[in-house]
Amino acid sequence: MKVVIMGASGDGLVVAQTIRDIERYDKSMQVIGFLDDGLEAESIIYGLPVLGGLASWSDLNENTLFIPALHKLKKMFLRKKLLEQLGVPEDRWATVIHPTAKIADDVAVGYGSFVASNVTITPGATVCCFASIRAGAILGHNTIIDSYCYIGPSATLCGGAQIEEGVHIGPNAVVVDGIVVGHYAIVGAGSVATKNITAFDVCFGVPARKVSSTIGDMKRFSLL
DSSP states (O other): OEEEEEOOSTHHHHHHHHHHHHHHHHSOOEEEEEEOTTSOTTOEETTEEBOOOGGGGGGSOTTOEEEEOOOOTTOHHHHHHHHHHHTOOGGGBOOEEOTTOEEOTTOOBOTTOEEOTTOEEOTTOEEOTTOEEOTTOEEOTTOEEOTTOEEOTTOEEOTTOEEOTTOEEOTTOEEOTTOEEOTTOEEOTTOEEOSOBOTTEEEETTTTEEEEESHHHHHHTTOO
């Protein structure tokens, strides 16, 4: 399976290394390059070629699959619209899971999602499409991760937590049992969410408290 990464810096390099690790493990997946609107075609990033801009996905062989690495704090609604506008068919999106991830037998990971090294996903959990779950994160039983979410390195989501669309959970953050984090909210690094978090709220601290909102960013990009 040949895979092209959408986005060539930051997250894109992490995804590239994960696919290389998969290739060493069982040869089931091979990364062949990047698509990135901000780089010149044929430039080399991390030993891989930039094959063109994002819209040039349709020029590639029909057997080529894609994985997005476009998560951006406070801009996930914009990134969601960008992916929708590209019009990539569902069956052309790859799902990339590091060989060291431990995923329960009854868990399905949605297309376009990325699961990094040493992630643990326990029984009953749901991971929807275009989610990014970073190294060492733990998803407790019956947790729900909606689409376009980012779960940072070593974050812990306790049993029954519900993470709605576009949420960003920072590194080492904890969401306790049964808590709902509303869509496009942010739980900052090292924070502990002990109460439900309203959509668009930016929360930090132990316990996590609202410090600002992402609504202003949404309006600034004419998204609401």
